[in-house]
Amino acid sequence: MKAIFCERYGPPEELQLLDGPVPVPLKGQVLVRVCATTVNDQDWSMVNGTPRIYRLIFGLFRPRQPIPGIELAGVVEALGPGVSQWRVGDKVYGDTSNGGSGTFAELVAVPGTELRRIPEEISFVQAAAIPHALELAYQALVEIGKLKNGERVLLNGAGGGVGTFALQLAKQQGCTVWGVDTGEKLKGMTALGFDHVIDYTQQDFTRLGERFDLVVDMKTKRSPRELLRALAPNGRYVTVGGDPGRLIALLFARLLGRRNLHIVALKPNRDLDTLAPLISNGTLKPVIDGPYTLEDAPRLVRRFGEGRHTGKVVMEVGGTN
Numbered sequence: 097m098k099a100i101f102c103e104r105y106g107p108p109e110e111l112q113l114l115d116g117p118v119p120v121p122l123k124g125q126v127l128v129r130v131c132a133t134t135v136n137d138q139d140w141s142m143v144n145g146t147p148r149i150y151r152l153i154f155g156l157f158r159p160r161q162p163i164p165g166i167e168l169a170g171v172v173e174a175l176g177p178g179v180s181q182w183r184v185g186d187k188v189y190g191d192t193s194n195g196g197s198g199t200f201a202e203l204v205a206v207p208g209t210e211l212r213r214i215p216e217e218i219s220f221v222q223a224a225a226i227p228h229a230l231e232l233a234y235q236a237l238v239e240i241g242k243l244k245n246g247e248r249v250l251l252n253g254a255g256g257g258v259g260t261f262a263l264q265l266a267k268q269q270g271c272t273v274w275g276v277d278t279g280e281k282l283k284g285m286t287a288l289g290f291d292h293v294i295d296y297t298q299q300d301f302t303r304l305g306e307r308f309d310l311v312v313d314m315k316t317k318r319s320p321r322e323l324l325r326a327l328a329p330n331g332r333y334v335t336v337g338g339d340p341g342r343l344i345a346l347l348f349a350r351l352l353g354r355r356n357l358h359i360v361a362l363k364p365n366r367d368l369d370t371l372a373p374l375i376s377n378g379t380l381k382p383v384i385d386g387p388y389t390l391e392d393a394p395r396l397v398r399r400f401g402e403g404r405h406t407g408k409v410v411m412e413v414g415g416t417n
């Protein structure tokens with residue numbers, strides 16, 4: 097089977113499309129024929145080996161698991177021992193980040209528990225764009241952020257996969273939404289429905305003089321003190337990711353009593369069956385950059401890392417869509 101291989105840490109241009117062995121599904125695993133996959137922050141970090149501390153997870157000197165990719169939509173090809181909830185031919189999707197990686201491939205073996213059934217109305221390309229970003233957005237805004245009707249919400253790092261779903265969840269609640277990202281994305285973000293857009297290279301959202309009920313941050317780069325400055329009296333700040341040092345500072349601030357500062361620990365796929373009807377009926381729409389092909393992976397990982405994408409970068413695999 098064909099797959100994208102990352103044999104050593106370095107620039108994405110060193111990724112190679114090669115033939116590899118067909119994975120054998122172990123106990124509890126399902127072999128999936130991948131129809132679509134996406135690029136995520138984890139792929140950029142794994143390919144580059146940065147921040148270096150992440151090498152403790154990916155492998156000290158080279159990636160232990162050489163195929164990137166954590167998100168997939170595809171068709172069940174074979175079942176490992178002990179799998180009873182799936183049948184060959186089922187259409188499935190999911191975020192496999194709890195069960196390893198390797199979805200930049202024609203075939204991948206993943207735990208059956210990390211998969212969900214794709215509703216009829218949703219294509220493979222759409223399905224691949226949903227699990228990681230929608231779960232992060234939902235868990236940040238609704239579960240942890242306790243989003244309420246009509247609130248003033250600011251999304252920092254708003255033009256990517258999580259931000260574009262977060263916008264839609266907030267608009268569903270009649271909220272006024274500010275979106276912060278880079279200049280060239282702002283026009284597209286206004287078209288998507290943001291009420292106010294801010295270029296982070298020109299303006300600091302913590303110094304706008306505005307106070308927000310909820311700030312959801314995809315790229316935490318500021319100190320707890322700066323972030324608290326942007327919150328209304330009952331405001332909540334929720335981060336899904338950012339600079340490791342800043343996240344540690346947030347954790348300490350929370351431990352020292354700033355209980356309105358929160359960090360999301362993603363529970364992959366948990367709410368997908370509940371949220372999928374909102375995609376099926378058109379209430380929520382994944383914003384898709386692409387679809388491209390697996391051969392495009394080196395330039396797409398670069399495109400993602402440089403933040404030139406909007407929404408989810410999706411690759412079709414094997415022409416089975």
Ligand SMILES: NC(=O)c1ccc[n+]([C@@H]2O[C@H](COP(=O)([O-])OP(=O)(O)OC[C@H]3O[C@@H](n4cnc5c(N)ncnc54)[C@H](OP(=O)(O)O)[C@@H]3O)[C@@H](O)[C@H]2O)c1
Pocket residue numbers: 136137138229232252253254255256257258259276277278296314315317335336337338359360361362363400401402403404405407
């Ligand atoms: N909490 C968890 O359990 C968990 C699990 C998995 C992933 N994550 C994290 O979740 C996040 C995923 O978000 P995503 O998929 O939406 O990422 P994304 O598609 O890369 O979107 C992030 C956006 O933020 C922008 N950005 C970069 N630096 C910024 C800054 N200083 N201020 C404002 N905007 C900035 C980027 O654009 P430019 O680069 O062009 O500026 C990009 O448009 C990542 O931080 C990831 O590490 C968290």
